[in-house]
Amino acid sequence: DVKVTQSSRYLVKRTGEKVFLECVQDMDHENMFWYRQDPGLGLRLIYFSYDVKMKEKGDIPEGYSVSREKKERFSLILESASTNQTSMYLCASNPLRRRGGELFFGEGSRLTVL
Amino acid sequence: SQQGEEDPQALSIQEGENATMNCSYKTSINNLQWYRQNSGRGLVHLILIRSNEREKHSGRLRVTLDTSKKSSSLLITASRAADTASYFCATGNNAGNMLTFGGGTRLMVKP
Numbered sequence: 001d002v003k004v005t006q007s008s009r010y011l012v013k014r015t016g017e018k019v020f021l022e023c024v025q026d027m028d029h030e031n032m033f034w035y036r037q038d039p040g041l042g043l044r045l046i047y048f049s050y051d052v053k054m055k056e057k058g059d060i061p062e063g064y065s066v067s068r069e070k071k072e073r074f075s076l077i078l079e080s081a082s083t084n085q086t087s088m089y090l091c092a093s094n095p096l097r098r099r100g101g102e103l104f105f106g107e108g109s110r111l112t113v114l
Numbered sequence: 115s116q117q118g119e120e121d122p123q124a125l126s127i128q129e130g131e132n133a134t135m136n137c138s139y140k141t142s143i144n145n146l147q148w149y150r151q152n153s154g155r156g157l158v159h160l161i162l163i164r165s166n167e168r169e170k171h172s173g174r175l176r177v178t179l180d181t182s183k184k185s186s187s188l189l190i191t192a193s194r195a196a197d198t199a200s201y202f203c204a205t206g207n208n209a210g211n212m213l214t215f216g217g218g219t220r221l222m223v224k225p
Binding site for chain 2: 004033035040041042043044045048058090092100101102103104105106107108110
């Protein structure tokens with residue numbers, strides 16, 4: 001089975017802190033995605049990557065950056081956390097040959113910024 | 115931008131009844147997918163229907179797609195309490211790059 005692992009299920013940070021959300025997948029998938037989920041707004045794409053060191057902006061990249069140094073790992077970085085970044089963050093992956101196809105999700109990281 | 119819009123936003127039914135959720139979208143798609151999310155967890159893929167397909171089944175799930183109306187429906191037959199979850203539709207575009215998700219339908223199945 002495909003496994004997408006997000007390092008932290010729950011985090012509490014203070015405004016202005018730098019936050020790292022880590023995601024690792026074990027199926028050699030080329031594509032990796034970071035979504036943000038808020039009540040009533042569904043999932044919104046922050047960034048995605050289709051290869052090592054490659055990244056593309058999604059719908060809401062402001063206030064976020066990403067890093068993909070290794071194929072299996074995709075990190076989401078909040079350079080200076082703000083309260084409006086309190087949310088559930090979901091990482092997902094799929095193989096390059098199935099772009100636009102089924103996504104495999106991690107369990108999510110619920111971030112609270114105080 | 116939110117491509118898919120689910121309807122209703124919330125649905126409460128008794129165990130054994132059928133549950134129907136609808137999804138409407140705005141632009142041309144390559145495929146439409148349905149996902150399930152248990153409270154506080156990640157999303158799990160349920161079913162994918164391609165733009166040239168009209169109906170697809172998987173166990174107790176039946177998905178229909180009407181590209182002329184830009185809409186899809188997910189039917190869960192003989193619902194169980196364990197079906198209680200949020201259900202999301204997601205559309206894949208013709209460029210094949212990414213999925214766009216709707217706001218979801220919260221389904222509660224009462225035992």
